[in-house]
Amino acid sequence: MQTPIRRKLRPEDARRSNLALVLQAIYDDPQLSRADLARTTGLTKVTVSDLVAELIGTDLVHESGTSGVSRPGKPSMLLGFNAAARDILALDLAAPDQLRGAILSLRGEPVLTRVRHLDGAVGAEALAAARELAKELAAAATRPILGLGVGTPGTVNADGTVLAAPNLHWHDVPLQQLLAADLGLPVRVENDANVAVLAERRFAGGPDDLVRVQLSRGVGAGLLVGGHLVRGAASDAGEIGHVVIDESGDLCSCGKTGCLETWTSVPALTARIAADPSHREDLLAEAGHRLGLALAPVVGMLGLAHVVIGGPAAIVDTPLLDAVRTCVANRTRSEFRPELELIPSSLGEDAVLLGAAALVLLNQLGVA
Numbered sequence: 024m025q026t027p028i029r030r031k032l033r034p035e036d037a038r039r040s041n042l043a044l045v046l047q048a049i050y051d052d053p054q055l056s057r058a059d060l061a062r063t064t065g066l067t068k069v070t071v072s073d074l075v076a077e078l079i080g081t082d083l084v085h086e087s088g089t090s091g092v093s094r095p096g097k098p099s100m101l102l103g104f105n106a107a108a109r110d111i112l113a114l115d116l117a118a119p120d121q122l123r124g125a126i127l128s129l130r131g132e133p134v135l136t137r138v139r140h141l142d143g144a145v146g147a148e149a150l151a152a153a154r155e156l157a158k159e160l161a162a163a164a165t166r167p168i169l170g171l172g173v174g175t176p177g178t179v180n181a182d183g184t185v186l187a188a189p190n191l192h193w194h195d196v197p198l199q200q201l202l203a204a205d206l207g208l209p210v211r212v213e214n215d216a217n218v219a220v221l222a223e224r225r226f227a228g229g230p231d232d233l234v235r236v237q238l239s240r241g242v243g244a245g246l247l248v249g250g251h252l253v254r255g256a257a258s259d260a261g262e263i264g265h266v267v268i269d270e271s272g273d274l275c276s277c278g279k280t281g282c283l284e285t286w287t288s289v290p291a292l293t294a295r296i297a298a299d300p301s302h303r304e305d306l307l308a309e310a311g312h313r314l315g316l317a318l319a320p321v322v323g324m325l326g327l328a329h330v331v332i333g334g335p336a337a338i339v340d341t342p343l344l345d346a347v348r349t350c351v352a353n354r355t356r357s358e359f360r361p362e363l364e365l366i367p368s369s370l371g372e373d374a375v376l377l378g379a380a381a382l383v384l385l386n387q388l389g390v391a
Contacts, residue, residue, distance in 0.1 A: 038074075041066060043389025045074045049084055049104050050390050056090060056099035075102060082108040083129075083388070106130040109169040112160045112208075113379035116153055116175040116191070117215035117239045118372070119289050124156045125373075126164055127380045131226050133373070135163055145192040153198075154205055161206050170209035170387050171202060172379030174218040176241050180258045183212035189276040190240045211382045216261050217252055218378030219368075220245030223331050225381040225391070227369050230329050234321060235368065236263070236314065237375070238292075238334030242284045244318075248325065250391060263317045264288065286313045292338055304342040311343035315350025322363065323355040333368035 044064050049055060057075055061068045078084035087103035106129040115123040120141050126134040139156050141149055157171060175198065177188025183199020185191075199212040216237040223229035224247060231250035237243050242264035246253040253260045264284035265277045272281030273291075285291055287310045295310075296303050318330065332339050332347065348365040355363070368374055384390040 039389070041070065042074055042077065045071060046078060046083065046104075046388055047390050049078075049102050053087065053103045054090075054101055056101055058099060060102070104129070106132065107166065110134065110164040110166045111169050111380045111383050112157065112164065112171040113376040113383075114153060114157060114160075114171065114173040114175075115215065115375035115379065116149075116173065117237070117241070117375055119240045122149075122153055122156050123372075123376060124160045125376045125380075126160055127376070129169070129384065131222075131377050131380050133376075134165075135160075136376075137163075145190075149191050150193070150196060150198075150201075154201065157202050158205060161208065168208055170211065170383040171206060172218065172382040173198065173202065173210070173212040174215035174375035174379045174382075175212060176215055176239070176243070178257075178259045178262060179212055179214045179217075181254075183210065185212070186258065209383070209387055211379075211386050213379075213382055214243060214245070214261065215239065215375045215378075216243030216245040217254070218245070218382050219333055219370075219374040220247055220331075220378070221252070221381040221385070222370055222374050222378035223368065224250070225384070226377050229331065232325075232327055233329045233331065234261075234318070234325075234327055235331040235333060236318070238287060238332065238338055239289055239375075242287050242314075244321070246321070246325075263321075266317050268313050268316050283313060283317050286310050289335060289338055307338070307340055307342040308346040311346025312350050314343075315347045315354070318347065319351045319354035322351055326360070328361045328364060330363065330365040331368050332365070333370065333374050335372070336367075339367045 045060055048060055048063050057071050061071045083105055085103055085105050087101050089098035090101055109129055111127045113125045113127055122139045124137040128134060137159060139152055175185055176190055178186040180186055185193045185196040185198050187194055199210050203210040219237050220233060220235040223235050231247060233247045235245045244261040244263050246261055265282045267279055267281045268283050269281035273285040274280055275282035275285050292310050295306050344367060352363050370377055
């Protein structure tokens with residue numbers, strides 16, 4: 024039996040981890056002193072002071088004033104996170120027939136947004152448009168750039184290569200490598216549904232155990248368990264859009280028949296409603312039921328209690344949500360299971376952009 028390789032923890036790894044621990048605490052609570060940080064993190068006061076000095080030196084943290092607590096001796100100095108210290112670049116490649124880009128602060132506040140219409144372009148043309156939009160954002164940034172985050176449809180491996188994105192006609196596209204070479208910046212590329220679930224947790228107060236479905240050009244789900252993204256052995260966890268739910272259904276772009284995406288993607292459902300507008304609510308409810316069929320085994324197997332649905336408001340409407348909720352509840356109900364919370368996303372069309380920013384925060388600063 025081969026002995027597993029164990030990486031030895033280096034001093035620089037421990038310091039990086041402690042820096043992230045301290046920065047996370049300051050990011051989440053703007054009313055902490057150095058003594059508070061020592062109690063919160065379990066680190067010594069000397070270590071905390073050293074780490075805070077480094078963070079102040081990089082302009083990520085600043086002293087924001089003294090505490091109002093009356094105590095003997097010198098008042099405690101409070102520490103604040105400087106959201107304006109860096110720009111984050113973000114790309115959303117999942118919206119139907121357009122690419123969206125943004126420059127955001129370290130708190131996810133939009134500084135600038137750009138939209139580039141694809142007009143049906145796929146393959147190499149769509150790739151060129153994405154690269155040009157990234158360059159445009161980088162040129163427009165006015166502060167040091169922390170990195171670029173990208174949410175793209177399709178299956179994306181750990182190296183940021185888009186293994187397959189049928190709707191964009193992409194196969195084995197080394198997107199992360201290409202963009203990093205173009206910009207000379209740290210770049211992280213992830214599936215759009217995966218970054219969107221990061222946004223729910225970071226910017227919408229979502230729980231550590233959560234599934235978020237993204238209805239857009241395709242249909243995907245991002246899954247957090249214990250606060251960690253579940254990517255799967257083949258980097259395709261959450262690819263529910265190509266789960267067959269109707270063997271006699273329509274042909275899907277992936278080549279199979281009756282995939283969930285043929286019913287619940289934004290283009291497919293919009294076309295069905297346009298063809299029969301008088302039955303809009305019925306069509307939304309039918310799509311919601313089919314989405315529930317795909318979600319119920321996931322919710323039941325993992326014991327999830329929180330589901331978020333994201334997408335255009337005209338699609339993620341009451342008939343669809345009620346049908347998903349009813350279907351999942353009926354198929355997973357037991358005396359031990361808590362009541363399912365299934366809600367629409369509060370992040371609107373910016374969920375993927377915010378998730379791309381969250382991805383950069385996580386990978387560059389360790390802020391989850």
